[in-house]
Amino acid sequence: MKAAVTAYKGYTISRIDHRVYGAFLEHLGRAVYGGIYEPDHPTADADGMRGDVAEMVRELNVPFVRYPGGNFVSAYNWEDGIGPKDQRPAQLDLAWHTTESNQVGVHEFAAWCDTVGTEMMLALNLGSRGLEEARNFVEYVNHPGGSKWSDMRRKNGRAEPWDVKLWCLGNEMDGPWQIGHKTADEYGRLAEETAKALRAFDPSLELIVCGSSHANMPTFPQWEATVLEHTYDVVDHISLHMYFRNPEKNTGDYLALNEKLDAYIGTVAGVISYVKAKKRSKKDITICFDEWNVWYHSNEQDRKILEGRDGWPEAPPLLEDIYNFEDVLQVGCILNTFIRRSDVVKLAAIAQLVNVIAPIMTETGGSAWRQTTFFPFFFASKYGRGNALHLLTDCPGYDCVHGDNVPYVDVAGVHDEEGGFVTFFAVNRNQTEAMELDLTVAGFGSARIVEHKMIRHDSLEAVNTADKPDEVAPQDVEGANLDGERLSANLPSLSYHMIRVA
Ligand code: AHR
Structure with missing residues (x-):
């Protein structure tokens, strides 16, 4: 999807x-x-x-x-x-x-x-x-x-x-x-x-x-x-x-x-x-x-x-x-x-x-x-400091007690004009399927993906403790691609992402 x-x-x-x-x-x-x-x-x-x-x-x-x-x-x-x-x-x-x-x-x-x-x-x-x-x-x-x-x-x-x-x-x-x-x-x-x-x-x-x-x-x-x-x-x-x-x-x-x-x-x-x-x-x-x-x-x-x-x-x-x-x-x-x-x-x-x-x-x-x-x-x-971007999103969703057609991917974008970065924060709430993020980054002159961090764990119940302080922690992800103004990234089911382009 x-x-x-x-x-x-x-x-x-x-x-x-x-x-x-x-x-x-x-x-x-x-x-x-x-x-x-x-x-x-x-x-x-x-x-x-x-x-x-x-x-x-x-x-x-x-x-x-x-x-x-x-x-x-x-x-x-x-x-x-x-x-x-x-x-x-x-x-x-x-x-x-x-x-x-x-x-x-x-x-x-x-x-x-x-x-x-x-x-x-x-x-x-x-x-x-x-x-x-x-x-x-x-x-x-x-x-x-x-x-x-x-x-x-x-x-x-x-x-x-x-x-x-x-x-x-x-x-x-x-x-x-x-x-x-x-x-x-x-x-x-x-x-x-x-x-x-x-x-x-x-x-x-x-x-x-x-x-x-x-x-x-x-x-x-x-x-x-x-x-x-x-x-x-x-x-x-x-x-x-x-x-x-x-x-x-x-x-x-x-x-x-x-x-x-x-x-x-x-x-x-x-x-x-x-x-x-x-x-x-x-x-x-x-x-x-x-x-x-x-x-x-x-x-x-x-x-x-x-x-x-x-x-x-x-x-x-x-x-x-x-x-x-x-x-x-x-x-x-x-x-x-x-x-x-x-x-x-x-x-x-x-x-x-x-x-x-x-x-x-x-x-x-x-x-x-x-x-x-x-x-x-x-x-x-x-x-997340800079200008909040008004994103146009077209994403399938699911029905639940808080609303119908709640988009599987929750996303926000921030433009840091001084630094020249655009950062996206995305959560894939789909419990069974990965989502393909197809992101158009128009007019920013972005040429490269600076960083893509993901937080994911096989168990929703996983926690960090004094003995295991890094059980749930961000990891670097490869594979996202920026081609001109089109960025594509795979968002595994139930995962958090921070993607920065410059
Ligand atoms: O943060 C805990 C409590 O939650 C605060 O004391 C109170 O303002 C709220 O009900």
């Missing part, structure tokens, strides 16, 4: 905002403690941060890391994480039923961000707290000095402000599980007033208001409409979250979930347009998809801790999904969707970064390794 795809130079969707390759790190399980921070680890630096983990994070080249939550933030006191470490209080984390030692706070996180070469995106607690604490925190982080909170930061050892631009106005405030959950009107008003206060401090901040936690929320998409009616003039982005699951082990349905993702994004883009028109506004709001990933493998094993049957453990293993080869294909399709919707999705964050539903895993005291899903993210982050 054949997938005919045409890319024309100049026929672009949008410039991809590189911030679509961001990540998320929460005080949850072993993400921070035993993940990025482990003072006794042989690779730890003077701040107690693991060098082996930092190295892998650098490889992913994430432009920002969202912190400190997640559900955690909605009962978090940021002041508990500053000052001398031996005076910081331990707190009960109500979101994950654990104990938070507060040995890592904003100072330690900021220093780690410098080490790994990324920016901070900070989330504010609009659950148990509100405007007052939010504005104090922003002053602490961003004001040079001469005020109560900025001078306290200086006293705590940091003279320069961090000048953080990206601020989340709460987390998943539509969710009844959220500490301090609110109705859309209650939250919309609080977010509006908080945004106004923060803008009075610094109009150049980029503020992100909470959209829906997922597309099946009963309040979706009215939540977005109501919240934006309150906040449209004072925020920049609306956040969306979505997690991908396959507990029924139905590969066809699972790998078509990005149809649902695409519709979700499209609906919210429509709601943004609706509110914009209603307000007769010239301003555009864009989407910050600040939590996305596969999350279901660990659900069962987490139940005991989350139900409180283990008391209040400190940094226990939680949400430690071990990703398989099938998840590589899923993550590839998700990232392709973000590239194709780069006109409206300007920021996104893989949730999360280390140990907790993450591309990087560690053993406490032991090694760190790349999960299977590390690789499609690595390729997209590395080569």
